[in-house]
Amino acid sequence: MTEVDLSKIEKAVSMILEAVGEDPEREGLLDTPKRVAKMYAEVFEGLNKDPRQYFETVFHENHDEVVLVKDIPFHSMCEHHLVPFFGHAHIAYIPRNGVVAGLSKLARAVETTAKRPQLQERITSTVANAMMDMLNPIGVYVIIEAEHMCMTMRGIKKPGAKTVTTVARGIYEHDDVKRAEILSLLK
Incomplete structure (x- = not known):
């Protein structure tokens, strides 16, 4: 470290x-x-941390339907300009064999991943991949919405513009109905 x-x-x-x-x-x-x-x-305290650590402790519940934590606030620093971007993450997963993570662990994974010079796309995929690696769920769907100060205070100067990134793993990669279920829960 x-x-x-x-x-x-x-x-x-x-x-x-x-x-x-x-x-x-x-x-x-x-x-x-x-x-x-x-x-x-x-x-930048997330530089030397692995978000997978938050999924080392799991619980076994008789639950095999969607778990969704939405509106997880975060902030990060754009690695291209070293100015902030900030927004909300939404994380859904379907447990396999009742293996669930503590709900706060999803937020901790987002926070740790965001606390480094970063790209929004990378945060989205890093969190999804960590969950797939450690929880082996049926599927993971991560959506991040953020406003980037590099677009607000410099360059194009468009305050309020939001960037949305998504990553679908497992069942969410090919099942449009399952993805639509998550999107409807977010409204």
């Missing part, structure tokens, strides 16, 4: 402030490099 080099981040932030024409010694900016370094350590 690699430790975050806070002093290196502080130096880099000071250099960025100088490069854009600011004075890092100005009163309002004196502690900014330190604050940014602490923030980066926090928002």
Whole structure:
């Protein structure tokens, strides 16, 4: 596990402030490099974590129908611009042989996966793959909706535009009726 080099981040932030024409010694900016370094350590704390860890402990229930956790809030940092994107994840799965995960584990898997320089598409597939690997469910369907600040505050400048990504595994890959069931539950 690699430790975050806070002093290196502080130096880099000071250099960025100088490069854009600011004075890092100005009163309002004196502690900014330190604050940014602490923030980066926090928002990138998922770099050395594997979301599959949350599915190591399972429970056995007599349940073989859909489990859906929707509206899981998350935030991440776009790996292309290092600005935030944020939104909600919706995760559905059908347990196999009654093997279920704690509901909070789905949210933890999203959070851990999001806390690294990231792409929305990768979060979606990483969570789905972790669940398939560890729970061996009949199917997993992950939907993520997010607003990307790289589209809001720079470039095209379209605040409110949402990106939706989906990943279907198992039965959801080919069963349109099962997928439609999840979509209707999300409305």
